[in-house]
Amino acid sequence: MKVKGASCISCPMDPVLKAVTGRWTTTILWNLSSEGPLRFGALMGLMPEISAKVLTDRLKMLERNGIVLRTQKPTIPPEVSYEMTEHGRDLHQALRSLHEVALKWDAEGWKPGEGFPEDPLPRAAE
Amino acid sequence: MKVKGASCISCPMDPVLKAVTGRWTTTILWNLSSEGPLRFGALMGLMPEISAKVLTDRLKMLERNGIVLRTQKPTIPPEVSYEMTEHGRDLHQALRSLHEVALKWDAEGWKPGEGFPEDPLPRAAE
């Protein structure tokens, strides 16, 4: 009688959240989703604070989950690139929505740990 | 010269992702977003595997970030409830998109660690 239509303990959100949220994971997905295929080194360049070990771990997990596709050219030195799979691209809209929120909050002066300043728009104080 | 319009090292995604993704955080936000205000005990009930300590931690962080609002009635025993702030509600669309992905992947047989079965639609094998 309280069901509003969406939330539930056993709804399939949990496993998906485990797969796509978490340290670095969403950042990687956002980069791949907005930039297209990227080589390992390019991803490292976009995320200067990640270590090769962790990036490798996350990419492997995303690949196991069928969200990211790894393509290796058998050249020397090797050229490996990563991109969203067809399934992975389902996340495009969610990632774009998150990005929009990020832009909005940034414009409103939001800061991690401090939240928002009193008023989003200093001009035209009501 | 390669800018396509969205991704960038210093774009405001990183701090927002730190605030809204992470273990349990997104689940809490999804519950509050889809169910409306919830008491501490109700949140515990919706997430049977979380501990009180971790739930408290996450709620405090979300409150510090201006995403969640904590309301305490000075009754005995106390009644505390949590809800999305006005700013926090900016996440509604992103959370709904994520939920849609979760429903779709679930319908396609996606499993964490195993990805998708060969074909989303067993019928009409090509």
Next chain:
DNA sequence: GTAACCGGTTACCAAAATGAAAGTAAAAGG
């Protein structure tokens, strides 16, 4: 007198995640 209620807090400890650095492969260029 004392246990229960709710929404926590605190201390302690084990487990997991992370970071830095070095190593690996195999060929091409000096």
Next chain:
DNA sequence: CCTTTTACTTTCATTTTGGTAACCGGTTAC
């Protein structure tokens, strides 16, 4: 022969995180 390149892998030490369990306050029910 030695270095450079890319994309890792491995090792080790450190940091972070999580779980458990006990405790808290103030009032009511037993």
